[in-house]
Amino acid sequence: MLQIALSLPGLVFLSYYWFFPESIRWLLARGRKEEAVEILRKVAKENKVTIPEEMYEGLCSEESSKAGTNILQVFRYPRLGLRAVNIFFSWFVNSGVYYGLSLNTSNLGGNDYLNFAISGAVEIPAYAFLLFSLNRLGRKAVLCGCMLAGGFAMSACAFIPDDSTWLLITLSMIGKCCITASYGVIYILTAENFPTVVRNSGVGTSSMFARVGGILSYYVLDLKDIWKPLPLLIFGGLSGIAGFLALLIPETLNRRLPETLEDGEAFGTSAYDKRRTSLNEFDGSGEPNSQNQNIEFENNHVKNHKLPNS
Secondary structure, eight states: OOOHHHHGGGGGGGGGGGOOOOOOOHHHHHOOOHHHHHHHHHHHHHHOOOOHHHHTTOOOGGGGTTOOGGGGGGGGSHHHHHHHHHHHHHHHHHHHHHHHHHHGGGGGGSOHHHHHHHHHHTTTHHHHHHHHHHHHHHHHHHHHHHHHHHHHHHEEEEGOTOOHHHEEEEHHHHHHHHHHHHHHHHHHHHHHHHOOOGGGHOOOOOOOOHHHHHHHHHHHHGGGGTOOOHHHHHHHHHHHHHHHGGGGGGOOSOOOOOOOOHHHHTSSSSHHHHHHHHHBBBBSSSSSSSSHOOOOOHHIIIIISOOOOO
16 A cells, blocks of 8 residues: 555656647757747747747758667767766666665664664755755766765775774765765756757666666675675775766756767867857858857747746
8 A cells, every 4th residue: 555655646747748848959859840839839929929930940950860869879979978888887876876875774783763864864965965066066076076075985984993883874874965966966967968869868778777776786785794894885986986987077067968969979079169159150141040049049038938838
């Protein structure tokens, strides 16, 4: 009955299919311009905004994406493929460490119920920290900093004397707080790094690797029979490695996000910045080009307005 009570409310989310419009960027990237225009007209009507017809005509479609794009195609691009592997590994580590620390509370010593309560309570400051830091420090800095700090705290547990139970618990909970924060960041950084045409499948594949990490974390905890601090040492080492590798993931704060696989390959390089800057320049006639019209339209009329129910 408990499982039913927990699962049934999730059925409500199925109704979102009929209330939430599809992503306009995704539709354009798939060459479905007519559907994108229809949604934009609804947005304009809902917000009582008059949009010139030439603005609709200026919407660009990526013809090369009409055939469909899947996540495997990112590996046709070396830089994008390596970035995807890096992101998958980060999800694997974040999930494995997060659930590993949650399950390890009974192995720390002291009162099991109190340890579990503290393990849940430390997530509150972790998410509060994200609210104030993500748009100030950037996604990458927060992700790397939290994973490195958490990795250091968990690795330090290996050097705690057996009679210092509360010090062990404290360092473990610091690690849990840090990995909770990094787990919250990785969702955003992943979605913003994958190009529009593979964004959904990219996040879904990343989540699949996270499930593998969560499954394996249970078996890592069995290594406590060999040496009690060994699971925490493994979690700390993996967090540190993933934290350093995350430095290679491009920052996405205040950056125009990639839409095509070609954009994803160039994202984070000076070539991408120059390419996107050129889209904002005026052509020889003194009028903005069509892609610039698209950018201005989305920024001024769509992004900051509410979307209507379909």
